[in-house]
Amino acid sequence: MSDEVVLTVQVNGERVRRLIPASRTLLDLLREDLRLTGSKHGCDVGDCGACTVRVDGLPRLACITLAAEVQGASVQTIEGCGSKEAYIVDALDKHVASQCGYCTPGIVLCLASLFDDQADADEAAIREALGSNICRCTGYTKILAAAREAAASRSSA
Ligand code: FES
Ligand code: FES
Incomplete structure (x- = not known):
């Protein structure tokens, strides 16, 4: 079995095609190869x-996903968020729900996925x-308050 893979994937709407080690994680592809460092390296x-x-x-945990597993898929990182996700970022900002910010990209993407699926998502x-x-x-209280507000603004949009 080859230890390299030709990967073709859409990342934030742009086509990426490159030869990568089969063992490369999606997180390393994003952060190290594509320099999209918004996705954070936490526990790994x-x-x-x-x-x-x-x-x-x-939502997908990039640290435990091989890049080769997303062959042909569409990947969105925090760098690919814009006006469509602004209501989530605005709510987090309003409630001061981000301090060091390390968790924030993952939270924005999880909430974007939830609200795209369930505009009226409850607590x-x-x-x-x-x-x-x-x-x-x-302490999560502010994050949950922001998420509730984002849900309310999404469902009334
Ligand atoms: S860095 Fe991926 S779950 Fe912690
Ligand atoms: S880990 Fe610092 S704001 Fe969440």
Whole structure:
């Protein structure tokens, strides 16, 4: 079996094609090869959510995903967020729900995925969606308040 793979993937709407080691993680591809450092390197074992990106719209932990697993898929990182996700960023900002910011990209992408799927997501759905996102700074109260406000603004849009 070859230890290299020709990967073709869309990253934030742009086609990427390159030869990579089969063992390359998606997180290393994004951060080191593509210099998209918004996806954070936290635990590296799938426990903290700091590396969360969206793959074909769904949240995915990039640290435990091989880049080769997303062959042909569409990947969105925080750098690919814009006006469509601004209501989430604005709510986090308003509630001062980001301090060091290390967890924030993963939270934005998890919430974007949730609200795209359920515009009227309730508290239980928000808690479930953010259940794997560890924040060491905020105590979660502000993040949940921001998420509730984002949900309300999304459902009334
Ligand atoms: S760095 Fe991926 S889950 Fe922690
Ligand atoms: S704001 Fe620092 S880890 Fe969440």
